[in-house]
Amino acid sequence: MAQINKPDEYFNTVLYTGNGGTNAITGVGFQPDWVWIKNRPDAKDHQIYDSVRGTTKVIGSDRTSAEATVSNGLTAFGSDGFTVGADSNVNDNGDSHVSWNWLASNTTASNTDGSITSTVSANTTSGFSVVSYTGTGANATVGHGLGSAPSMIIVKNRSAVKDWVIYHKSLGNTKFLEFTTSGEQTASNRWNNTTPTNSVFSLGSDNGANGSGNSHIAYCFAEKKGFSKFGSYTGNGNADGPFIYTGFRPAFVMTKRTDGASDWAMMDNKRPNEFNVVQNYLKAQANDAEQTDDSFNIDILSNGWKARYNNGNYNASGGSYIYMAFAENPLVGTNNIPATAR
Numbered sequence: 319m320a321q322i323n324k325p326d327e328y329f330n331t332v333l334y335t336g337n338g339g340t341n342a343i344t345g346v347g348f349q350p351d352w353v354w355i356k357n358r359p360d361a362k363d364h365q366i367y368d369s370v371r372g373t374t375k376v377i378g379s380d381r382t383s384a385e386a387t388v389s390n391g392l393t394a395f396g397s398d399g400f401t402v403g404a405d406s407n408v409n410d411n412g413d414s415h416v417s418w419n420w421l422a423s424n425t426t427a428s429n430t431d432g433s434i435t436s437t438v439s440a441n442t443t444s445g446f447s448v449v450s451y452t453g454t455g456a457n458a459t460v461g462h463g464l465g466s467a468p469s470m471i472i473v474k475n476r477s478a479v480k481d482w483v484i485y486h487k488s489l490g491n492t493k494f495l496e497f498t499t500s501g502e503q504t505a506s507n508r509w510n511n512t513t514p515t516n517s518v519f520s521l522g523s524d525n526g527a528n529g530s531g532n533s534h535i536a537y538c539f540a541e542k543k544g545f546s547k548f549g550s551y552t553g554n555g556n557a558d559g560p561f562i563y564t565g566f567r568p569a570f571v572m573t574k575r576t577d578g579a580s581d582w583a584m585m586d587n588k589r590p591n592e593f594n595v596v597q598n599y600l601k602a603q604a605n606d607a608e609q610t611d612d613s614f615n616i617d618i619l620s621n622g623w624k625a626r627y628n629n630g631n632y633n634a635s636g637g638s639y640i641y642m643a644f645a646e647n648p649l650v651g652t653n654n655i656p657a658t659a660r
Contacts, residue, residue, distance in 0.1 A: 322545040325645040328421045328444035329545075331570060331586040332399065338411030339404055346399040351422035351439050351448055352537060353392060353400055354379075355407070356600055358414045358589070358608040362407045367392040367400075370426055370439050370448045371535060377474050379497045379582070379602045385476040385533075416589060416600070418570060422448050431461030431517040438463035445540030455530030457510050459518040468514045468538040469548035470642055477532035480525055483508055486640045488550035488576075491520075495574060495640075497603045502576040544648030548641070550576075555635025559616075559625025566645035567620050572602065573631075577638040580631045583614040587646050594618060595626050620647075 322328060326347055334343045336357075351369040356362075364378040373393050377385050390403030400417075402408040408415065422439035429438045434454060440447035440463030447463045453475070462468055471485040484495040485508075494508040495501075507522030514520070519538070521528040528534070541548050547564040554560055569587045574580060582602035589608065590596035599614035600606070615627035623643075625633040632639060 322444060322542060322645075322648065325545050325566070325569065325648060328441065328446070329569065329644045330419050331588040332417045332419060333588050334415055334417065336406075336409040336411050336413045336415055338406075338409060340393075340401065341403075341409050342396065342401045343399040343417065344396070346417075346419045348419075348421045349395055349397050349424050350400060350419035351395075351424060352420040352446075353395075354418045355392070355402075356416050357407060357410055358416055358600075360410065360413060361605050361607055362410070363605045364602065365391065365405075365407050368439075368448045368535065368537075369395055369422070369424070370437060370450045371476070377476065377535070379482065380605045382479050382481050384478055385474075416586070418586065420444075420446050422446055427463070429461035429463050431463075432459035432519075434458050434460050434521075436460050436462075440464055442466075443542075444545060445542040447538045449536040449538055451534055451536070453521075453525075453528040453530055453532045453534055455523055455525070455528060457523065458521045458528060460521060460536070461518050462514070462536070462538045464516070464538060464540045466516050466540040468519060469541045469546075470539045471514065471519055472537040473527045473534060475526050475529050475532050475534050477534075478525065478529055480529065483524065483527040485509055485514070485519070487548060488640045493576075495576065497582060499579045499581060499603060501578050501580075539642065545645050547643045550638065550640050553625065553633040553635060553637035553639060555628045555633060555637075557627055559627065559633045561619075561624045562622045562641065562643075564622040564643050564645070566622075566643075566648040568618055568623055568643045569646035570644045571616070571623055571641060572643075573614075573639055573641040575630065575632070575634070575637050575639050578630065578634070581613070583631055585614060585616065587618065590618070
Protein backbone atom coordinates (compact mmCIF):
# COMPACT_ATOMS: atom_id res chain seq x y z
CA MET A 319 0.00 0.00 0.00
CA ALA A 320 1.35 3.42 -0.98
CA GLN A 321 2.41 5.60 1.92
CA ILE A 322 1.29 9.24 2.06
CA ASN A 323 4.23 11.28 3.33
CA LYS A 324 2.76 14.70 2.57
CA PRO A 325 -0.96 14.80 3.35
CA ASP A 326 -1.35 18.32 1.94
CA GLU A 327 -0.76 16.88 -1.52
CA TYR A 328 -4.20 15.23 -1.21
CA PHE A 329 -6.15 17.46 1.18
CA ASN A 330 -5.55 21.11 1.99
CA THR A 331 -7.42 24.01 3.54
CA VAL A 332 -6.95 27.42 1.95
CA LEU A 333 -8.20 30.76 3.24
CA TYR A 334 -8.79 33.65 0.87
CA THR A 335 -10.32 37.11 0.79
CA GLY A 336 -13.13 37.86 -1.65
CA ASN A 337 -12.78 40.63 -4.22
CA GLY A 338 -16.29 40.68 -5.67
CA GLY A 339 -15.00 40.02 -9.20
CA THR A 340 -12.83 37.33 -10.77
CA ASN A 341 -10.63 35.74 -8.13
CA ALA A 342 -7.99 33.08 -8.84
CA ILE A 343 -7.36 31.14 -5.63
CA THR A 344 -3.93 29.50 -5.44
CA GLY A 345 -1.89 27.74 -2.79
CA VAL A 346 -3.93 24.53 -2.76
CA GLY A 347 -0.89 22.61 -3.97
CA PHE A 348 -2.79 20.50 -6.49
CA GLN A 349 -5.75 20.66 -8.87
CA PRO A 350 -8.71 19.88 -6.61
CA ASP A 351 -11.55 17.59 -7.60
CA TRP A 352 -13.77 18.51 -4.65
CA VAL A 353 -13.98 22.07 -3.34
CA TRP A 354 -16.16 23.00 -0.35
CA ILE A 355 -16.36 26.76 0.31
CA LYS A 356 -17.86 28.75 3.18
CA ASN A 357 -17.96 32.51 3.83
CA ARG A 358 -16.65 32.91 7.39
CA PRO A 359 -18.06 36.19 8.81
CA ASP A 360 -21.52 36.10 7.21
CA ALA A 361 -24.54 33.79 7.20
CA LYS A 362 -24.09 32.53 3.64
CA ASP A 363 -24.72 29.09 2.20
CA HIS A 364 -22.08 26.37 1.92
CA GLN A 365 -20.94 25.94 -1.68
CA ILE A 366 -19.86 22.49 -2.88
CA TYR A 367 -18.31 21.94 -6.32
CA ASP A 368 -16.56 18.96 -7.91
CA SER A 369 -14.83 18.19 -11.17
CA VAL A 370 -17.15 15.31 -12.09
CA ARG A 371 -20.27 17.49 -12.15
CA GLY A 372 -18.21 20.35 -13.58
CA THR A 373 -17.71 24.04 -12.91
CA THR A 374 -20.66 26.31 -12.01
CA LYS A 375 -22.65 23.30 -10.70
CA VAL A 376 -23.29 23.83 -7.00
CA ILE A 377 -24.94 22.00 -4.10
CA GLY A 378 -24.76 22.76 -0.39
CA SER A 379 -24.64 20.80 2.85
CA ASP A 380 -26.94 23.32 4.56
CA ARG A 381 -29.83 22.82 2.14
CA THR A 382 -31.83 20.08 0.46
CA SER A 383 -32.34 21.86 -2.86
CA ALA A 384 -31.36 20.30 -6.16
CA GLU A 385 -28.16 21.22 -7.94
CA ALA A 386 -28.07 24.78 -9.26
CA THR A 387 -26.05 26.40 -12.01
CA VAL A 388 -24.27 29.57 -10.86
CA SER A 389 -22.40 31.10 -13.78
CA ASN A 390 -20.31 33.35 -11.52
CA GLY A 391 -19.60 30.73 -8.85
CA LEU A 392 -16.61 28.40 -9.19
CA THR A 393 -15.70 28.86 -12.84
CA ALA A 394 -12.46 26.90 -13.25
CA PHE A 395 -10.25 24.26 -11.63
CA GLY A 396 -6.55 25.14 -11.89
CA SER A 397 -3.27 23.32 -11.31
CA ASP A 398 -2.84 25.02 -7.92
CA GLY A 399 -6.43 25.84 -6.98
CA PHE A 400 -9.55 27.24 -8.59
CA THR A 401 -11.17 30.44 -9.84
CA VAL A 402 -14.38 32.00 -8.55
CA GLY A 403 -16.56 34.70 -10.03
CA ALA A 404 -18.60 37.47 -8.42
CA ASP A 405 -21.12 35.25 -6.59
CA SER A 406 -21.20 36.56 -3.03
CA ASN A 407 -21.38 33.07 -1.52
CA VAL A 408 -17.86 32.30 -2.77
CA ASN A 409 -16.34 35.75 -3.31
CA ASP A 410 -17.98 38.44 -1.18
CA ASN A 411 -15.81 41.54 -1.43
CA GLY A 412 -13.55 41.92 1.61
CA ASP A 413 -14.83 38.80 3.40
CA SER A 414 -12.66 35.89 4.49
CA HIS A 415 -13.59 32.52 3.00
CA VAL A 416 -12.43 29.01 3.76
CA SER A 417 -12.05 26.32 1.10
CA TRP A 418 -11.53 22.65 1.87
CA ASN A 419 -9.95 20.87 -1.08
CA TRP A 420 -9.56 17.18 -1.93
CA LEU A 421 -7.69 15.52 -4.78
CA ALA A 422 -9.21 12.61 -6.67
CA SER A 423 -7.68 11.71 -10.07
CA ASN A 424 -8.25 14.86 -12.17
CA THR A 425 -9.86 12.50 -14.69
CA THR A 426 -13.04 10.43 -14.93
CA ALA A 427 -13.68 6.85 -15.92
CA SER A 428 -16.76 4.73 -16.49
CA ASN A 429 -17.17 2.10 -13.77
CA THR A 430 -19.25 -1.02 -14.37
CA ASP A 431 -18.52 -2.83 -11.09
CA GLY A 432 -22.07 -2.25 -9.84
CA SER A 433 -25.50 -2.87 -11.29
CA ILE A 434 -25.57 0.89 -12.00
CA THR A 435 -22.80 2.18 -14.27
CA SER A 436 -21.10 5.15 -12.60
CA THR A 437 -18.70 7.89 -13.63
CA VAL A 438 -15.80 8.00 -11.17
CA SER A 439 -12.81 10.15 -10.31
CA ALA A 440 -10.87 8.04 -7.80
CA ASN A 441 -7.60 8.30 -5.90
CA THR A 442 -6.75 4.91 -4.46
CA THR A 443 -3.70 6.28 -2.62
CA SER A 444 -5.66 8.78 -0.51
CA GLY A 445 -8.89 6.76 -0.50
CA PHE A 446 -11.18 9.40 -2.00
CA SER A 447 -13.52 9.25 -4.97
CA VAL A 448 -16.25 11.36 -6.55
CA VAL A 449 -18.98 9.15 -8.01
CA SER A 450 -21.81 10.21 -10.31
CA TYR A 451 -24.69 7.88 -11.13
CA THR A 452 -28.34 7.76 -12.17
CA GLY A 453 -30.75 6.19 -9.69
CA THR A 454 -33.07 3.30 -10.43
CA GLY A 455 -35.47 3.47 -7.47
CA ALA A 456 -34.78 -0.21 -6.75
CA ASN A 457 -32.08 -2.10 -4.85
CA ALA A 458 -28.79 -1.60 -6.66
CA THR A 459 -25.00 -1.39 -6.36
CA VAL A 460 -22.64 1.38 -7.51
CA GLY A 461 -18.90 1.12 -8.25
CA HIS A 462 -16.77 3.59 -6.25
CA GLY A 463 -13.32 2.93 -7.73
CA LEU A 464 -11.36 2.95 -4.45
CA GLY A 465 -10.15 -0.64 -4.35
CA SER A 466 -10.96 -0.76 -0.63
CA ALA A 467 -14.21 -0.46 1.28
CA PRO A 468 -15.40 3.10 2.00
CA SER A 469 -15.63 4.11 5.65
CA MET A 470 -17.88 7.09 4.87
CA ILE A 471 -20.15 7.93 1.92
CA ILE A 472 -21.93 11.27 1.46
CA VAL A 473 -24.70 11.27 -1.18
CA LYS A 474 -26.89 14.02 -2.68
CA ASN A 475 -29.72 13.69 -5.19
CA ARG A 476 -28.80 16.38 -7.72
CA SER A 477 -32.16 16.41 -9.51
CA ALA A 478 -34.61 16.86 -6.65
CA VAL A 479 -35.22 18.51 -3.30
CA LYS A 480 -34.02 15.69 -1.04
CA ASP A 481 -32.01 15.34 2.14
CA TRP A 482 -28.39 14.29 1.99
CA VAL A 483 -27.82 10.63 2.89
CA ILE A 484 -24.65 9.74 4.83
CA TYR A 485 -23.10 6.35 5.63
CA HIS A 486 -20.49 5.95 8.37
CA LYS A 487 -18.83 2.64 9.20
CA SER A 488 -19.26 3.20 12.95
CA LEU A 489 -23.06 3.18 12.53
CA GLY A 490 -23.25 0.21 10.18
CA ASN A 491 -25.36 -0.51 7.14
CA THR A 492 -28.80 -0.18 8.76
CA LYS A 493 -28.24 3.42 9.91
CA PHE A 494 -27.83 6.74 8.15
CA LEU A 495 -27.35 10.41 8.92
CA GLU A 496 -28.38 13.60 7.13
CA PHE A 497 -26.85 17.07 7.13
CA THR A 498 -29.30 18.13 9.82
CA THR A 499 -29.06 18.36 13.60
CA SER A 500 -30.94 15.04 13.93
CA GLY A 501 -29.14 11.95 15.17
CA GLU A 502 -28.88 8.58 13.47
CA GLN A 503 -31.90 7.04 11.77
CA THR A 504 -32.66 3.44 10.86
CA ALA A 505 -33.97 2.34 7.46
CA SER A 506 -33.21 -0.48 5.05
CA ASN A 507 -33.95 1.59 1.95
CA ARG A 508 -30.77 3.70 2.19
CA TRP A 509 -27.93 1.13 2.08
CA ASN A 510 -30.04 -2.01 1.58
CA ASN A 511 -28.64 -3.29 4.91
CA THR A 512 -25.41 -4.09 3.06
CA THR A 513 -21.88 -3.01 3.99
CA PRO A 514 -19.78 -1.45 1.20
CA THR A 515 -17.18 -3.72 -0.40
CA ASN A 516 -13.82 -3.07 -2.05
CA SER A 517 -15.62 -2.33 -5.30
CA VAL A 518 -19.23 -1.21 -4.68
CA PHE A 519 -21.64 0.38 -2.24
CA SER A 520 -25.25 -0.74 -2.03
CA LEU A 521 -28.45 1.28 -2.31
CA GLY A 522 -32.08 0.69 -1.46
CA SER A 523 -35.10 2.42 -2.94
CA ASP A 524 -34.86 5.74 -1.09
CA ASN A 525 -35.23 8.73 -3.41
CA GLY A 526 -32.50 10.66 -1.63
CA ALA A 527 -29.82 8.13 -2.54
CA ASN A 528 -31.43 6.30 -5.46
CA GLY A 529 -34.27 8.30 -7.00
CA SER A 530 -35.46 6.69 -10.22
CA GLY A 531 -34.04 8.58 -13.20
CA ASN A 532 -32.42 11.17 -10.91
CA SER A 533 -28.77 12.19 -11.08
CA HIS A 534 -26.80 11.64 -7.85
CA ILE A 535 -23.31 12.49 -6.61
CA ALA A 536 -21.44 10.52 -3.93
CA TYR A 537 -18.25 11.43 -2.10
CA CYS A 538 -16.59 8.22 -0.90
CA PHE A 539 -13.77 7.86 1.64
CA ALA A 540 -11.69 4.79 2.49
CA GLU A 541 -9.55 5.10 5.61
CA LYS A 542 -5.80 5.38 4.98
CA LYS A 543 -3.23 5.05 7.77
CA GLY A 544 -1.54 8.33 8.54
CA PHE A 545 -3.88 10.34 6.30
CA SER A 546 -7.53 9.81 7.21
CA LYS A 547 -9.54 8.39 10.10
CA PHE A 548 -13.25 7.66 10.44
CA GLY A 549 -14.35 6.55 13.87
CA SER A 550 -16.50 7.04 16.93
CA TYR A 551 -16.15 7.98 20.57
CA THR A 552 -18.18 8.46 23.75
CA GLY A 553 -18.35 11.81 25.52
CA ASN A 554 -17.56 12.14 29.23
CA GLY A 555 -19.23 15.49 29.93
CA ASN A 556 -16.30 17.36 31.49
CA ALA A 557 -13.47 19.72 30.55
CA ASP A 558 -10.94 16.87 30.61
CA GLY A 559 -12.71 15.30 27.68
CA PRO A 560 -11.99 12.11 25.75
CA PHE A 561 -8.84 11.80 23.65
CA ILE A 562 -9.49 10.63 20.08
CA TYR A 563 -6.51 8.87 18.55
CA THR A 564 -6.04 9.36 14.80
CA GLY A 565 -2.37 8.51 14.28
CA PHE A 566 -1.67 11.99 12.93
CA ARG A 567 -1.92 15.66 13.81
CA PRO A 568 -5.29 16.62 12.31
CA ALA A 569 -5.68 19.22 9.58
CA PHE A 570 -9.47 18.82 9.52
CA VAL A 571 -12.04 17.33 11.88
CA MET A 572 -15.82 17.08 11.50
CA THR A 573 -17.92 15.54 14.28
CA LYS A 574 -21.59 14.65 14.76
CA ARG A 575 -23.53 13.31 17.72
CA THR A 576 -25.47 10.23 16.66
CA ASP A 577 -27.70 9.48 19.67
CA GLY A 578 -29.22 12.97 19.83
CA ALA A 579 -29.41 16.39 18.22
CA SER A 580 -26.20 18.32 17.53
CA ASP A 581 -24.36 20.39 14.96
CA TRP A 582 -22.05 18.97 12.34
CA ALA A 583 -19.01 20.82 13.72
CA MET A 584 -16.16 21.54 11.27
CA MET A 585 -12.64 22.51 12.40
CA ASP A 586 -9.40 22.88 10.45
CA ASN A 587 -5.78 23.85 11.06
CA LYS A 588 -5.91 27.16 9.18
CA ARG A 589 -8.75 29.02 10.91
CA PRO A 590 -8.04 28.34 14.63
CA ASN A 591 -5.87 30.45 16.85
CA GLU A 592 -2.15 29.67 16.79
CA PHE A 593 -2.23 27.65 20.00
CA ASN A 594 -4.60 25.30 21.82
CA VAL A 595 -7.44 25.54 22.80
CA VAL A 596 -9.07 25.61 19.33
CA GLN A 597 -12.52 27.20 19.28
CA ASN A 598 -13.21 28.26 15.69
CA TYR A 599 -15.80 26.08 13.97
CA LEU A 600 -18.44 26.11 11.26
CA LYS A 601 -21.66 24.12 11.04
CA ALA A 602 -22.02 21.91 7.99
CA GLN A 603 -25.81 21.81 8.32
CA ALA A 604 -26.30 25.58 8.67
CA ASN A 605 -25.29 28.75 6.85
CA ASP A 606 -24.24 30.39 10.15
CA ALA A 607 -21.15 32.55 10.35
CA GLU A 608 -18.05 31.05 11.95
CA GLN A 609 -18.42 30.49 15.69
CA THR A 610 -15.77 31.04 18.36
CA ASP A 611 -17.07 29.66 21.64
CA ASP A 612 -17.23 26.58 23.83
CA SER A 613 -19.64 24.78 21.50
CA PHE A 614 -16.57 23.21 19.87
CA ASN A 615 -13.49 23.48 22.06
CA ILE A 616 -10.61 21.06 21.45
CA ASP A 617 -6.86 20.61 21.62
CA ILE A 618 -5.07 19.55 18.42
CA LEU A 619 -2.39 17.03 19.36
CA SER A 620 0.41 15.22 17.53
CA ASN A 621 -1.56 11.99 17.31
CA GLY A 622 -5.19 13.09 17.51
CA TRP A 623 -7.39 15.58 19.30
CA LYS A 624 -8.97 16.04 22.71
CA ALA A 625 -12.33 17.50 23.74
CA ARG A 626 -11.91 20.35 26.25
CA TYR A 627 -15.40 21.32 27.34
CA ASN A 628 -18.73 19.85 28.40
CA ASN A 629 -20.96 20.50 25.42
CA GLY A 630 -23.61 18.33 23.81
CA ASN A 631 -22.33 19.09 20.33
CA TYR A 632 -19.23 16.99 20.90
CA ASN A 633 -18.82 15.93 24.55
CA ALA A 634 -22.07 15.14 26.39
CA SER A 635 -21.70 12.60 29.16
CA GLY A 636 -22.42 9.20 27.60
CA GLY A 637 -23.11 10.79 24.20
CA SER A 638 -22.22 8.82 21.06
CA TYR A 639 -20.33 10.59 18.28
CA ILE A 640 -18.82 9.89 14.87
CA TYR A 641 -16.06 11.86 13.18
CA MET A 642 -14.03 12.20 10.00
CA ALA A 643 -10.47 13.54 10.14
CA PHE A 644 -7.64 14.26 7.71
CA ALA A 645 -3.96 14.69 8.50
CA GLU A 646 -1.60 17.62 8.67
CA ASN A 647 1.42 15.60 9.82
CA PRO A 648 1.40 11.79 10.05
CA LEU A 649 3.20 9.71 12.65
CA VAL A 650 4.20 7.35 9.84
CA GLY A 651 6.11 7.93 6.63
CA THR A 652 9.38 9.55 5.61
CA ASN A 653 8.56 13.25 5.35
CA ASN A 654 10.93 14.13 8.21
CA ILE A 655 8.43 16.67 9.56
CA PRO A 656 7.69 15.98 13.23
CA ALA A 657 4.06 15.70 14.25
CA THR A 658 3.69 18.03 17.24
CA ALA A 659 0.81 19.42 19.28
CA ARG A 660 -0.21 23.03 18.81
